[in-house]
Amino acid sequence: MAIAGYLPGTITFNDGSSKFGLLEVPKRHDKQEISFKTDKKAKDVKFSINDVKQFVFTAEDNTEVTFITLRLANPKAFSGKYKIEEEKSWVRLEWDGEVKILIAFVNGAVYYIQKPNEDYARYLAVFYGGFTFGEFNVMKKMVGFIFKEDCPNLEDSLKKEDFKAKGVNLVGIMYEQVCDKQE
Secondary structure, three states, rough: OOOEEEEEEEEEOOOEEEEEEEEEEOOOOOOEEEEOOOOOOOOOOOEHHHEEEEEEEOOOOOOOOEEEEEEEEEEOOOOOOEEEEEEEEEEEEEEHHHHHEEEEEEEOOOEEEEEEOOOOEEEEEEEOOOOHHHHHHHHHHHHHHHHHOOOHHHHOOOOOOHHHOOOOHHHHHHHHHHHOOOO
């Protein structure tokens, strides 16, 4: 999916208001503003990531793409814990269910998962140049780590064959099938 220049879309702000026009998709997940124009000839206006809840645009292939603003949490080395970033990032919404699967673009696609009732997303996996089975095994272990207390059966429900067909969205699909039944 090519994303370049200003594209038609809608920005939704934290207060619930929204603006439709042309927006320039931030090229970096940690850019702290988004550029917006009401039309091609209008002056560029910048909005802070802290004021924006999400933006939605239509890509050149006519697919609707949603980015939300969220703090990201990355694993701390050798501690088994996450460090939650102070600043928000722009993350593309891949799966919108009970858990959200999100992508931050950091020298490639880095996948995150937002658990219910959390205001940040946890690192899940990174895939360089497509999905491989070695990367699947790493992602599966991360799922086991992330959900060890609230859905310990989720890790075992993930199968390579299903991952090949559904990609990372498999985690969201299986969460809804497996974790809802564990209560």
